Amino acid sequence: MQNCVCNDMVRAKMRIAIDASNLRAGGGVSHLVELLKTADPIRDRFDHITIFGPSATLEQLRSDVEWLTLVCHPWLDMSLPFRTTWRRLILPSLLNGNFDILFSPGGILAPTELPRVTMCRNMLPFDKIEKARYRVSLQRARIEILRRLQSRAFAEAEGVIFLTEFAKTSVLDQMSRPPKSCVVVPHGIAPRFSCAARIIRNIEDCTASDPFRLLYVSTVSPYKHQWHVVAAVAALQAEGFRVSLDIVGGGEPASIARLENEMKRHPDTDITYHGKVSFDEIHRHYHQSDGFIFASTCENMPNILLEAMAAGLPIICSEKRPMPDILGDAGCYVNPESPKQLALALKRFINEPDKRLAWSVAGARRAMEFTVERCAEETFSYLRDIYRTWRDPN
Numbered sequence: 001m002q003n004c005v006c007n008d009m010v011r012a013k014m015r016i017a018i019d020a021s022n023l024r025a026g027g028g029v030s031h032l033v034e035l036l037k038t039a040d041p042i043r044d045r046f047d048h049i050t051i052f053g054p055s056a057t058l059e060q061l062r063s064d065v066e067w068l069t070l071v072c073h074p075w076l077d078m079s080l081p082f083r084t085t086w087r088r089l090i091l092p093s094l095l096n097g098n099f100d101i102l103f104s105p106g107g108i109l110a111p112t113e114l115p116r117v118t119m120c121r122n123m124l125p126f127d128k129i130e131k132a133r134y135r136v137s138l139q140r141a142r143i144e145i146l147r148r149l150q151s152r153a154f155a156e157a158e159g160v161i162f163l164t165e166f167a168k169t170s171v172l173d174q175m176s177r178p179p180k181s182c183v184v185v186p187h188g189i190a191p192r193f194s195c196a197a198r199i200i201r202n203i204e205d206c207t208a209s210d211p212f213r214l215l216y217v218s219t220v221s222p223y224k225h226q227w228h229v230v231a232a233v234a235a236l237q238a239e240g241f242r243v244s245l246d247i248v249g250g251g252e253p254a255s256i257a258r259l260e261n262e263m264k265r266h267p268d269t270d271i272t273y274h275g276k277v278s279f280d281e282i283h284r285h286y287h288q289s290d291g292f293i294f295a296s297t298c299e300n301m302p303n304i305l306l307e308a309m310a311a312g313l314p315i316i317c318s319e320k321r322p323m324p325d326i327l328g329d330a331g332c333y334v335n336p337e338s339p340k341q342l343a344l345a346l347k348r349f350i351n352e353p354d355k356r357l358a359w360s361v362a363g364a365r366r367a368m369e370f371t372v373e374r375c376a377e378e379t380f381s382y383l384r385d386i387y388r389t390w391r392d393p394n
Helices: 002-012 027-038 080-095 128-134 138-156 165-172 226-238 253-264 283-287 303-310 323-327 339-351 353-367 372-391
Strands: 015-019 048-052 068-071 101-104 116-120 159-162 182-184 212-217 243-248 271-275 291-294 315-318 332-334
Touching: 015 080, 027 303, 027 372, 101 372, 116 138, 116 165, 116 372, 128 138, 159 165, 159 372, 165 182, 212 226, 212 283, 212 303, 226 243, 226 253, 226 271, 226 339, 253 271, 283 303, 291 303, 291 339, 303 315, 303 323, 303 353, 315 323, 315 339, 323 353, 332 339, 339 353
Parallel strands: 015 048, 015 101, 048 068, 101 116, 116 159, 159 182, 212 243, 212 291, 243 271, 291 315, 315 332
Antiparallel strands: none
16 A cells, blocks of 8 residues: 555656757647647646747747746757757756656657656658658758667667557667667647538539639648649649649748749649648638648658548548558548649549548548547656656566
8 A cells, every 4th residue: 555655646746847949840849739738737647847948839838837837948049059969968957856757759868867758750760762852962961860869769768659550660670779668649639620510512513713622731841742732733623623722831942942843834723832831720721621632651640631630621642651540441542652643533532522521521530539638648647657667667
């Protein structure tokens, strides 16, 4: 009985430090935002959370609760060498004696005596085929450095959180030294993405002023293939299909230039690149669309795909894993690197409203399994387990 009481006290008083120094945009920040919205110190049995991060990241996090402290050091708003130096030299002195566990969701660890838990968020460093798209470049060098840093972090941490079984298997197969402990905790989708009533329109009911609205949300990168989607949609429009395409997402300058050059090749088409849209507003694009395209060939856990599913959008999707693991039979699969195959698949997709309805219902149902509450509970439960084992290894 005494041991049980001690363990309960350890879990209840867990003081968590979160190193968000390398989370500056994208899914890492949105995951942290949603995790904190749902966190409950009573349910999740922690005493306090302190987050260290750049000011732009911290501004997006909640600040209305007593159990959360946000800390920004001036170096965290500066270039990579300053952020790296801060993580290695300054953060350890802030951690030791003041916290019980360090959670580093960005996949890179600070040196500390505390137990450390990190996350595998990015599959690109571990995908040889996708890395080759960057050829000999500064970006390719950065990806290689990231692979080494993350492989080392996964091996040294007391715990590693993977987002999918696909990511876990793929990464562990490449590691010479496996993690001490690992678990799969999928991300959750915020309720605001859900759409109560999805109208499945026939293409015959669409007009030039009110076309069938296709949407692709993602960062613009070599493995996202937005230019192939543009070519495919332009081919459909040339055949007289009353469809439009909205592309949403920031990205790499070279890839954005490639996208814009492809759009210039089709100047009279109804295709719009919106650039980066605030995460707080992005759900509106899903709710205003009739169909969704996801053409990425490299993902860990595609939150964007889940967001489209939650919105009840029928989806035409990349056939590369882990997309089929997430979408299941709730969509149409295609090789996204072939504009011709994309166009043919889109044509069938648009001409089959009954299938689109079935995909819409099935996708929304599958998305209900990926809740923010489940993600938070499983994440904090794993942190407690790691801390308890570290405190009492016997």
